[in-house]
Amino acid sequence: MKTAVCFPGQALSPVTDLLQRLQQFAAANSTVEEGEKFIEQARSPLSERTIQQLGTFIASVASFKVLTDEMDLPVSLLVEHGVGMYAALVAARSMSFHQGLEIVVMAGDLLDEVADRGDFEMASIVGLSREELNLVCSVAAESGEVYLANINSPTHFVLSGHKKALVAACDGAIRRGAIEAKLLGIGTPIHTNILESRGRRLAKQLATVQFQNPAVPIVEHIYGQRIIECNILDLLSQQLFMPVKWTRVMDVVHRKGIDTLIALPPETGLAEVIEANLEDVTVISPGEAGDLEAWLGQLAGLS
Incomplete structure (x- = not known):
């Protein structure tokens, strides 16, 4: 073992x-x-x-x-x-x-x-491909900075950046068929x-x-x-x-x-x-x- x-x-x-x-x-x-x-x-x-x-x-x-x-x-x-x-x-x-x-x-x-600035977040996105996620992020970036923070699996990602942009990313991910798209409540743009x-x-x-x-x-x-x-x-x-x-x-x-x-x-x-x-x-x-x-x-x- x-x-x-x-x-x-x-x-x-x-x-x-x-x-x-x-x-x-x-x-x-x-x-x-x-x-x-x-x-x-x-x-x-x-x-x-x-x-x-x-x-x-x-x-x-x-x-x-x-x-x-x-x-x-x-x-x-x-x-x-x-x-x-x-x-x-x-x-x-x-x-x-x-x-x-x-x-x-x-x-x-x-x-x-x-x-302390209060305008950052992280979000979990499950059920999209990397290519689909990139399209979601390109649209969400119009609302603020959004980054790919975690590549957990081929279909499980964590985004990080401005909260407004991540809200837009979650909405866009759901429209594209994501299984899960939610804010994590962490409040920092880590990674x-x-x-x-x-x-x-x-x-x-x-x-x-x-x-x-x-x-x-x-x-x-x-x-x-x-x-x-x-x-x-x-x-x-x-x-x-x-x-x-x-x-x-x-x-x-x-x-x-x-x-x-x-x-x-x-x-x-x-x-x-x-x-x-x-x-x-x-x-x-x-x-x-x-x-x-x-x-x-x-x-x-x-x-």
């Missing part, structure tokens, strides 16, 4: 209950406690968006520790979706947990600068050129951080390549303004002969996206209800 672990991006609902349940495991308890203490003692007030992202980051790192330290599951490969890059780098021991917490806050502060200057600023803030070569191979979501020590800084910067090319990551998973892919909590809908790309891979996820116990039960069958 060859197993990969997937670190999710932004959770769309609070993870407080998940963090409490993870604390029943010795391997996860100290991580959750350290993360919660960090939030409580933050030097400046944190936005709800940043707190939510910190919760996702903490939950992913803690869940990974349950897999490896408590359940002793062998892991061949790590993959990450969007801001899941931060937790993957901690899991692979490329940076410390505390460094990861600090970077989440740095990135969150930069995103808040843009989000677009709008944030390039913020990404460059993040790189400057992290210039003195010493990263280590990943102890476990990580495939990143921008180019679908393996992360090495010398490109971590650039990837953390580009993560803010480059699109998520998830289909490239899935191609690598297929070529590596991975037969089991574990999607870490919290649930972000990522399991469905994985299954849309890899029919011959067993996907184990917490499910839409975020059922941690059921997820752990499935994992117990692997050990």
Whole structure:
């Protein structure tokens, strides 16, 4: 059996209950406690968006520790979706947990600068081809900037940009027969050129951080390549303004002969996206209800 672990991006609902349940495991308890203490003692007030992202980051790192330290599951490969890059780098021991917490806050502060303007959004479009989506976006661009932010599968995309343009894109997608076209309520134009200057600023803030070569191979979501020590800084910067090319990551998973892919909590809908790309891979996820116990039960069958 060859197993990969997937670190999710932004959770769309609070993870407080998940963090409490993870604390029943010795391997996860100290991580959750350290993360919660960090939030409580933050030097400046944190936005709800940043707190939510910190919760996702903490939950992913803690869940990974349950897999490896408590359940002793062998892991061949790590993959990450969007801001899941931060937790993957901690899991692979490329940076410390505390460094990861600090970077989440740095990135969150930069995103808040843009989000405070209140005119940005993200939208999920399912059921159109890339060519059909391009036509939709060309019309929607008359209402504002619109970018392709995520290529999750050949028919599942996420757009990012000005809210007015994304509303127009959703309307146009439905008219062309999309299965789903909805705003995500995220409020930031992440994974677009709008944030390039913020990404460059993040790189400057992290210039003195010493990263280590990943102890476990990580495939990143921008180019679908393996992360090495010398490109971590650039990837953390580009993560803010480059699109998520998830289909490239899935191609690598297929070529590596991975037969089991574990999607870490919290649930972000990522399991469905994985299954849309890899029919011959067993996907184990917490499910839409975020059922941690059921997820752990499935994992117990692997050990």
